[in-house]
Amino acid sequence: MMMDPTQNFDDDDALDIDLDKLPTDEKEAIMSHVTPDDSAPTDAFSLGQNDLRREVSFFNDDALRLQEEFDREHVSERDSRMKQKIQVGMAAKSYLRETIKRKREQMDTELREEIDELADNPKLEVWLDLVKANTTPVEALLRINSVATRALSKVLQFNLGLRALNLSGNHLNDMAGKALANVLRRNNTLVKLEVEGNNFGPATVKEFAAALTTNAGLTYLSLESNPLTNDDNDYSGIAALGTMLTTNSTLTSLNLWRTRLGIEGGKALAKGMSENKTMLCLDIGNNKVALNDAMAISKSLADNLERYDAVQRKKGEMKKGQIEAAERARKQHEEERKQKEHEQWLEVRRVERQCERDRIEAERQRKLKEEEDRQRQISDRKAAERAAQLELEKKKKKKGGKKKK
CATH class of the missing domain: 1.20.58 (Methane Monooxygenase Hydroxylase; Chain G, domain 1)
Known part of the structure; x- marks a missing residue:
């Protein structure tokens, strides 16, 4: 409730x-x-014969x-x-x-x-503005305390720019850890989170485990050198982490080096890894994990890596096939382009030749017409000359006839 x-x-x-x-x-x-109820029912065995x-x-x-x-x-x-x-x-x-x-x-x-921290830490205010405006760098290494981490986490939940955050060595407490877990509940843009060398205990691990059950963005988480079991007194957080491993399919690398896992923690992680199909790197070194649990975890990781390599090979083959298909399509497209350009060139040459033939024919027709006009002019001139000559001869004959009379 x-x-x-x-x-x-x-x-x-x-x-x-x-x-x-x-x-x-x-x-x-x-x-x-x-107040507890101390009443008791009547004891039948205490009744006498008459009572019964x-x-x-x-x-x-x-x-x-x-x-x-x-x-x-x-x-x-x-x-x-x-x-x-x-x-x-x-x-x-x-x-x-x-x-x-x-x-x-x-x-x-x-x-x-948080208000006091914001007033005393101008750099924090700058970072809050960057986060709100989605103008942060892709990666960030910050030296901030637990209070500043809480304030930053409230706006980081909705950020779409930051992809890798390192808050290692800041002595952060479980309240800051809970705030970061709330970030993971909403933010699927962050893919890498490093919080090594802080003071995170079972409470933080529980919150992280709950958040990672639904988170679909984070692929790398490092909790190295955090007292995750409260000096071997509380394994509830590691148990929750083991349960998370049975459902999470996004996280591929988890660093739990020197986090006081102990035998109980190793057992919980081995059980979770037996159902995990995507984790590729789980560092449990320097934790006094039982040998059989460590071997079981190693086998699960090896199986996952083999499965991952097979998927990558298949993707590589698919990509190679896609590249080859794209290359064939490119060559076909290039051949079609060249063929089209050649056909266009031939058409241009055909049009040019036709234009040249039309020009030559037009020139021939022009010259032919000019020749016809010239011949007609010559003919007309000769006809005019003959007519003039005949007219002259006619006049001469008339003049000669008058003299004889």
């Missing part, structure tokens, strides 16, 4: 608690406020008296149950009020810390 910090618990009707849906720790905390006879006899007067007694017991037990229910409700309300108040105070404290 998730508790809303904004819910009003001052109204008695505002609370409807289903204890069975509460986390175990919260249910136990509530029940610790409730009276309990099971069929005489009407005995049955009536027994029924009256049962009725009184029923009323008494019912009242007791009602009081217990009211007591549980009041205890739950009291507990939740305290929890909400504590969480609100914690949130207020964290917010004030």
Whole structure:
């Protein structure tokens, strides 16, 4: 059951608690406020012969008296149950009020810390602006404390530019670890996260494991040199990490070198790796992991690597085939282009030759016409000359005839 910090618990009707849906720790905390029920049922073996006879006899007067007694017991037990229910409700309300108040105070404290850190750290403000504007570099190595990490994580959840983040050696605590896990719940752009040499414990590992169950972007995570089991006292985080390995198919490299895994942690990781098909590198060195678990993890990694190589070879063959097909298509396209250019060249030459023939024919026709015109002019001139000559001869004849007379 998730508790809303904004819910009003001052109204008695505002609370409807289903204890069975509460986390175990919260249910136990509530029940610790409730007075235990020490009542016990009647011991049948303590009844005498007459009592037993009276309990099971069929005489009407005995049955009536027994029924009256049962009725009184029923009323008494019912009242007791009602009081217990009211007591549980009041205890739950009291507990939740305290929890909400504590969480609100914690949130207020964290917010004030982040505001103060922002005021004291101008570089942090610059980074927040870069993250909000998606103008960060692709990779970043930052030297910031836990408070600054919390502030940065709130905006980093929605960033689409940063792909690799290194926060190693910053002495970050579990609150900062939880904030980074929230980043992984929303951000699928970040592919590499290095948080080596911090103070992350089981709480951070649990949050990371939960986030990586749904994260589809991160491929590399380094938790090297973090006390992930709280000095071998709490393996719950590593157990969650092992469970995460059974479902995550994106993470390919996980560095857990010198994180105090121990035998229990190695066993949890070996179990998770037995169902993992994509992890290629899992560093569990310097952790006192049992030899058989280390060998099992190595075998799982070898199987995954073989599977990965097979997929890559297949991809390579497919890519080679695609390249060859593309080259064949390119050559065919080039041949078609050359053929088209050749045909276009031939067409241009044909048109040019036709134009030349048309020009020659037009020139021949022009000259022929000129010759015809010249011949006609000559003919006309000769005809005019003959006509003039005849006219002259005619005049001469007339003149000669007049002289003879």
